[in-house]
Amino acid sequence: MATHKTLGSREVHAAMERLAAAIEARHRHAKGLLVLGIANGGIPVARRLCARLGIKRVGDLDISFHRDDIGTHPVPKEFAPTILPGDVNGANVLLVDDVLFTGRTVKAALDELFDHGRPATVELAVLVDRCSRRLPVAADFAGTTVAAADDEDVVVLLDDDPARDRIDIRPRALRAERASIR
């Protein structure tokens, strides 16, 4: 039986800082990146990251209709629509998500992104890498890695009050409940 673990705000902030530093180390002109948070979990991470890096061009990417699991997973009740702050064509795009697990979300995000245009480069930054991807999709930047069993969920909770940020590792949520989380 899986146990419930929590990483506190200090660890979350250290992970965020490592992620930002790695992006800065690779990109001397990080401000030129077009940053897109993958809905829903990637959106607050992207916002936080861009505030730290001074990046203005930050948007949201909704992948609901690009998922390949219709019929096996509940359809989402609410949609955070795709919002692009700039032209995707020729852009250097940085996709941001909270957790990298199987890689399916990233594949769906790439599909959605390419419906809007043809970026010059696409990189992936995640706050947490679960190190158990099942597709040839790897993160270019990761804040931290977490070992979690397949029947556990890793949930990033970024609060308005950063002192209450945390990452929960807990037994897999019920299906119906998960739909509302996603």
Next chain:
Amino acid sequence: MTWTRRHLLALEDLTLAEIEQIHATSAAFKKILKRNVKKVPALRGKTIVNLFLEPSTRTRMAFEMAAKRLSADVIAFDAASSSTTKGETLRDTAKNIQALNADMIVIRHSAAGSPLYLSKILDIPVINAGDGAHEHPTQGLLDTFTMKEHLGSMKGRKVAILGDILFSRVARSNIHALIKMGAAVTLVGPSTLVPHGFTALGAEVSHDLKSALADADVVMLLRIQHERQGHRHFPSLGEYTSMFGLNKTRASWLNPRAIIMHPGPINRGVEIDSDLADGDRSVILEQVTNGIAVRMAALYLCAGYQPEHVISSTE
């Protein structure tokens, strides 16, 4: 909330939360229809059969467009060249469509209840695209979606539905949705076409056009359905127009910001003056555009339904 319905048969069955979920999903699809790439892969690999056993322009094309925007394959069933003309029953036709591995059926039929019947004998989702004078749920959903776009919440809004209510499935679906959304619905027209029995659905019935249109936020016009009327319910079309046709004078009784709706096909000069149908307050073509997004939502949600027992068994 998780979508738990396999079929979309009637708005009478839906809860307010379900109607709102379809509206929210439609809004998401409407955004996609404005993009360069107007297509998403949500229903890739699924086959949808449009089983239209009654004539249709808008609904059939909108369902076909919606399915294609979702990357599904669509087969349009042509009643005139099919075996129904050789006497094949609806049951056999539907069973055969399922045996051909269709994933969904969209049905229009002149007999009320035929979609419900198919939902009981088939294992695949059934979407009602209009059954007799019973219901036309996706039309009711797109009409209320369009109203919300213009007016915001429908709570306390006044909607007048004018014309051939007796034979109208569009009116029935709209009444069910609007009452659940908290709007006040007044049905108006000649007493032969607007029977008092409709008050049982929660609508008001009126035969006085002026009081019904006064301060209305929406006026929805319905076509006089010659094809469903065994005998005439009023002396002549000209007389209907002079008594109940929407013209400039009558439109001035409405709330100044009211919108004029019509599910089509329009009989110009009968239930509505041409000028009004093409005027600023008419949202008739917006209804058609919204019809695609709403049908995408209906197909998407029913394809992705979660049976109730699956959800409760994991709890």
